[in-house]
Amino acid sequence: MKSKKFHYNFAEGLHSISIPKVLKRVAPEKPVAPIIVDSPHSGTDYPTDFDCLVPNIMLRRAEDSYVDELFSDAPQHGATFIEALYPRSYIDPNRSLDDLDPDLLDDDWPAPVSMGEKARLGHGLIWRLCPPAMLMYRHRLTEAKVRHRIEKYWRPYHRCLSTTIDMLHKRFGGTWHINCHSMPSGSAPSVMTRTGRVPADFVLGDRDGTTCDIRLRQVVLKTLEEMGYAVAVNDPYKGVELVRAYSDPACARHSIQIEINRAIYMNERSLERLASFEILKADINHLLYELVRFSNQRISVAAE
Numbered sequence: 001m002k003s004k005k006f007h008y009n010f011a012e013g014l015h016s017i018s019i020p021k022v023l024k025r026v027a028p029e030k031p032v033a034p035i036i037v038d039s040p041h042s043g044t045d046y047p048t049d050f051d052c053l054v055p056n057i058m059l060r061r062a063e064d065s066y067v068d069e070l071f072s073d074a075p076q077h078g079a080t081f082i083e084a085l086y087p088r089s090y091i092d093p094n095r096s097l098d099d100l101d102p103d104l105l106d107d108d109w110p111a112p113v114s115m116g117e118k119a120r121l122g123h124g125l126i127w128r129l130c131p132p133a134m135l136m137y138r139h140r141l142t143e144a145k146v147r148h149r150i151e152k153y154w155r156p157y158h159r160c161l162s163t164t165i166d167m168l169h170k171r172f173g174g175t176w177h178i179n180c181h182s183m184p185s186g187s188a189p190s191v192m193t194r195t196g197r198v199p200a201d202f203v204l205g206d207r208d209g210t211t212c213d214i215r216l217r218q219v220v221l222k223t224l225e226e227m228g229y230a231v232a233v234n235d236p237y238k239g240v241e242l243v244r245a246y247s248d249p250a251c252a253r254h255s256i257q258i259e260i261n262r263a264i265y266m267n268e269r270s271l272e273r274l275a276s277f278e279i280l281k282a283d284i285n286h287l288l289y290e291l292v293r294f295s296n297q298r299i300s301v302a303a304e
Contacts, residue, residue, distance in 0.1 A: 023083070023157055024085055025081070029075075034168045035177075036176070036177045039181075041067070042063060049145070049148075052136045053137060061269075065182065067181060067260065070180075077289055077292045078292050090149065090153065094242050095116075096116070099114065100113050104124075105142075106141065106143075161177075161246060169252070176291065181237075182260045183237065185263035188201075201229040202224050203231070203233070205239035207243060211249065213254055220287065237259045
């Protein structure tokens with residue numbers, strides 16, 4: 001007896017992954033591209049157990065406001081889009097589990113702790129301070145509360161991103177992960193352009209060339225500059241945990257971080273969108289188009 005052929009619908013497979021309510025994941029319809037776009041810091045759903053001292057407006061200003069909206073058309077281009085719906089100030093998916101400030105806890109933490117620069121500033125896995133230096137909590141957090149945030153929020157985000165990348169890599173033999181953020185205008189470095197030094201509109205981070213093929217950085221840089229934007233590279237934002245953890249250029253797993261200057265699309269005090277928001281979104285759609293075209297070309301070359 002001849003065996004029946006099994007036709008696997010890859011697009012349906014992407015849609016079949018179970019996603020917890022603390023995340024949003026939008027998979028494309030056909031055709032699917034090996035591009036994953038994620039926004040870990042644009043969440044605005046504040047958990048009911050988030051009992052902190054900081055006024056809501058200050059917490060809101062720490063969000064990557066509207067970054068999810070700016071990149072929300074990614075699935076229309078064939079990319080998979082993932083975002084955290086919870087705020088980074090509750091627990092930050094762009095930090096490693098050991099980047100934890102011991103002064104935040106009411107007892108010894110049973111797992112290894114290796115404080116990085118962010119945790120030393122009070123902005124590690126779970127914030128002890130809200131920028132610039134406002135104490136987040138009246139009391140230290142218990143181990144149970146920290147574990148709850150890790151298991152119900154941090155791990156699902158990483159599991160979703162990891163599974164999606166693995167599926168796409170298995171299907172295409174390569175993946176291109178675009179990790180999306182925004183930066184306060186006061187943190188934007190200056191960039192030399194034809195008209196002189198100006199604040200950067202974008203900062204690209206690939207951890208000094210270690211998280212992606214240089215060609216990915218080049219296509220993002222070239223596309224943005226051709227649209228008239230000032231772009232810095234690895235200064236001061238090189239990329240943190242998500243681009244580090246899910247990149248392996250030697251195995252065709254590429255990750256790059258994109259930071260957008262908030263002043264070019266929003267009022268940083270009132271948090272209102274500017275009229276330029278729609279222009280920027282259209283330009284990001286063009287960038288997404290170029291990224292998908294680039295990834296498809298790289299897959300074609302690898303297949304020859």
